[in-house]
Amino acid sequence: MSTFIKDFIEREKISRRNLLLAAAAGLTATSMPRMFGPGMAQADAGGWSLAWSYRDRASAYWNAIVSGGEAYTESLGLKKEDMTNLINEGSSEKSLADIKAFLAKNGGKGAIACDANDSPNARPVAEAVKEAGGYVSTIWNKTDDLHPWDIGDNYVAHISWSGEKPSAQAAKILFDAMGGEGGVVHLGGIPANIPAIERLNGLKVAQKDYPKIEILDTQPADWDTTKAAALMSSYLTKYGDKIKGVHCANDNMAYGVLQALKAEGITLPVVAFDGNPEAVDMVMKGDLLATVFTNPHWGGGIALALAHQAAIGKFKPSDEPKEHREFYGPSILVTKADAEDFKKKYLDSTPKYDWTDKWGLSAGQIEYK
Amino acid sequence: MQNVLTRDNLLKWAPLLVLLALVLFFSVINPNFLSLRNFARLSISASPALMVAVGVTFIIIMGSIDLSMEGAVSALAVIFCYLLVWLGGSVAGLGCIAIPAILLLGAIVGAINGYIHVKLRIPSFMSSLAMGFVGTGAAVLMTGGNIVKIDDEVFRSLLTYRLLGFPLMAYVAFAFLLLGWVIQSYTRLGRNFYAVGGGEDLAHASGVHVKRVRVLGFALAGFFFSVAGLLQVAKLGQAESVTGANLMFISITSVVVGGVALWGGIGGVWNALVGVLIVAVINNGMIVIGIPDFIQDGLLGLLVIVAVVLSTDRRSVAFVK
Numbered sequence: 001m002s003t004f005i006k007d008f009i010e011r012e013k014i015s016r017r018n019l020l021l022a023a024a025a026g027l028t029a030t031s032m033p034r035m036f037g038p039g040m041a042q043a044d045a046g047g048w049s050l051a052w053s054y055r056d057r058a059s060a061y062w063n064a065i066v067s068g069g070e071a072y073t074e075s076l077g078l079k080k081e082d083m084t085n086l087i088n089e090g091s092s093e094k095s096l097a098d099i100k101a102f103l104a105k106n107g108g109k110g111a112i113a114c115d116a117n118d119s120p121n122a123r124p125v126a127e128a129v130k131e132a133g134g135y136v137s138t139i140w141n142k143t144d145d146l147h148p149w150d151i152g153d154n155y156v157a158h159i160s161w162s163g164e165k166p167s168a169q170a171a172k173i174l175f176d177a178m179g180g181e182g183g184v185v186h187l188g189g190i191p192a193n194i195p196a197i198e199r200l201n202g203l204k205v206a207q208k209d210y211p212k213i214e215i216l217d218t219q220p221a222d223w224d225t226t227k228a229a230a231l232m233s234s235y236l237t238k239y240g241d242k243i244k245g246v247h248c249a250n251d252n253m254a255y256g257v258l259q260a261l262k263a264e265g266i267t268l269p270v271v272a273f274d275g276n277p278e279a280v281d282m283v284m285k286g287d288l289l290a291t292v293f294t295n296p297h298w299g300g301g302i303a304l305a306l307a308h309q310a311a312i313g314k315f316k317p318s319d320e321p322k323e324h325r326e327f328y329g330p331s332i333l334v335t336k337a338d339a340e341d342f343k344k345k346y347l348d349s350t351p352k353y354d355w356t357d358k359w360g361l362s363a364g365q366i367e368y369k
Numbered sequence: 370m371q372n373v374l375t376r377d378n379l380l381k382w383a384p385l386l387v388l389l390a391l392v393l394f395f396s397v398i399n400p401n402f403l404s405l406r407n408f409a410r411l412s413i414s415a416s417p418a419l420m421v422a423v424g425v426t427f428i429i430i431m432g433s434i435d436l437s438m439e440g441a442v443s444a445l446a447v448i449f450c451y452l453l454v455w456l457g458g459s460v461a462g463l464g465c466i467a468i469p470a471i472l473l474l475g476a477i478v479g480a481i482n483g484y485i486h487v488k489l490r491i492p493s494f495m496s497s498l499a500m501g502f503v504g505t506g507a508a509v510l511m512t513g514g515n516i517v518k519i520d521d522e523v524f525r526s527l528l529t530y531r532l533l534g535f536p537l538m539a540y541v542a543f544a545f546l547l548l549g550w551v552i553q554s555y556t557r558l559g560r561n562f563y564a565v566g567g568g569e570d571l572a573h574a575s576g577v578h579v580k581r582v583r584v585l586g587f588a589l590a591g592f593f594f595s596v597a598g599l600l601q602v603a604k605l606g607q608a609e610s611v612t613g614a615n616l617m618f619i620s621i622t623s624v625v626v627g628g629v630a631l632w633g634g635i636g637g638v639w640n641a642l643v644g645v646l647i648v649a650v651i652n653n654g655m656i657v658i659g660i661p662d663f664i665q666d667g668l669l670g671l672l673v674i675v676a677v678v679l680s681t682d683r684r685s686v687a688f689v690k
Contacts, residue, residue, distance in 0.1 A: 218662075226605065263604075
């Protein structure tokens with residue numbers, strides 16, 4: 001190697017090291033006020049730091065999850081900024097790396113709630129937390145063979161939401177609105193997503209009690225409004241007047257369906273899932289027949305509460321029964337009859353929850369098929 | 370007569386022939402496909418994508434690429450909705466100012482995009498992609514993850530009002546397509562796009578102000594992205610931070626499938642139209658003839674490769690990178 005190239009490489013190395021050092025200095029500077037500022041307040045969390053690790057802030061759903069985490073943090077007498085947001089942007093690697101960094105920064109004293117982004121990532125997250133001595137609760141994503149009790153007290157709990165039963169309830173409302181007969185089309189989420197599969201199963205289960213109902217087609221629209229509008233148009237071309245009702249796996253797709261129908265001047269009964277504020281307004285107006293609310297505010301709060309209360313020794317996870325370690329969150333069906341009350345209670349104002357009542361809204365132990 | 374079937378002519382019309390073959394294919398399997406109502410549905414799903422495709426066509430003709438469309442469309446759609454609501458909520462009143470305002474803003478955003486690419490000498494691929502992220506980030510920041518709804522029936526008539534079976538937005542999209550064609554064929558700027566794409570050094574040596582042409586090209590693309598944003602809002606009655614999602618794949622694929630060469634200098638807005646229709650027809654046709662959902666994505670990919678093979682002239686290109 002010529003000396004010129006050697007020198008060049010050496011110079012580059014040095015300048016890169018300087019850059020890294022500068023970056024590290026910058027990071028320390030931003031974290032300094034946090035170390036000194038809320039130092040007093042952190043005592044209220046029993047010396048533990050709180051964090052929520054989730055996908056992004058681009059949807060009403062995750063915002064509601066975060067608001068729950070913040071509500072729990074405030075219930076400890078802290079400011080909501082004292083809960084750290086670890087945003088993984090849909091990357092499992094970032095999710096794990098953020099959690100490790102958070103634990104390292106706090107000397108392992110981290111109480112974390114997390115959606116691991118995809119199922120296989122839950123195990124490395126749980127193991128990393130255990131190794132560092134922190135506490136974690138997960139929601140939604142985890143493989144069926146991973147259980148909190150196998151990892152130990154550091155993996156406090158896992159919460160999921162059953163898609164099948166509420167989706168079947170919504171489907172029944174749809175079938176009744178159709179007079180118990182005719183064709184139904186389903187618009188599903190991303191094909192391999194567990195909630196997408198469960199919500200489609202719900203439709204199929206409900207159909208068994210209605211022999212005159214025919215499920216014409218089930219296609220994915222990837223949870224997306226634009227795709228759902230295009231898919232609904234294609235359904236109309238293929239099945240025309242045979243379609244008497246529409247079953248959507250989430251609210252966002254229902255918005256697209258309603259617009260595709262509006263373009264043609266057609267009205268059909270449509271049911272959806274998620275209970276987003278816009279969807280509830282549509283239920284009140286009668287545009288949407290029903291939607292299912294999963295109370296993400298409570299889910300976000302209780303997941304963090306479980307991790308933190310286990311961390312400060314309020315309860316010992318291994319003393320709890322399995323239905324307290326793996327459980328379904330609540331699902332509420334919203335129809336026109338109760339939409340107004342629902343909106344007042346859950347959307348216009350956020351109910352105050354007693355976060356020490358950890359399993360009060362649980363809908364039972366998670367079942368595996 | 371023997372001159373009609375020359376290689377050049379075949380290549381020129383190949384995308385259109387691919388489109389006609391696809392329409393024929395789907396119609397034979399399900400006659401419902403070949404109906405005015407289905408074509409109207411196709412026009413609704415294709416209109417915003419067409420505007421993005423026309424915008425990016427100018428950039429691709431220059432041999433560059435613009436990947437800012439998703440963020441730009443989302444941000445512009447969100448700003449439009451907020452502006453319209455703030456100005457009274459209806460385009461029949463003061464709200465009509467929101468439309469030219471957003472078209473102007475689109476052009477400004479595009480110009481900034483182009484300026485960053487030219488001034489900082491960042492490859493357009495990277496600078497525009499980064500600007501796209503800025504756009505998406507801005508949309509998230511503005512909406513906080515929520516949806517902005519537009520219920521103005523006058524504006525929504527773009528979707529609901531029909532003329533000869535087609536919604537108004539299809540005519541609007543066609544009018545802007547014609548505008549794009551005029552710019553491409555009858556203005557100095559349009560010819561300069563081809564000059565830059567055909568050989569930047571030559572264009573520069575011939576006195577073309579290449580940097581200015583590039584910035585103007587990106588501004589023009591931004592203008593068309595804002596039209597796409599307006600049509601998305603007209604189509605869905607709402608805007609959010611993911612309003613522009615998926616438009617990158619659809620528009621770039623369409624432009625290439627339609628016969629615009631990624632290495633620049635070849636093709637035009639009509640190719641973009643044919644390309645958008647090909648992709649829309651494939652997507653709609655696969656549902657209509659009942660292809661199982663788990664092979665649709667794979668099939669779309671294969672059809673895109675076939676369409677590109679048939680519709681681009683690769684013989685004159687020394688190497689493809």
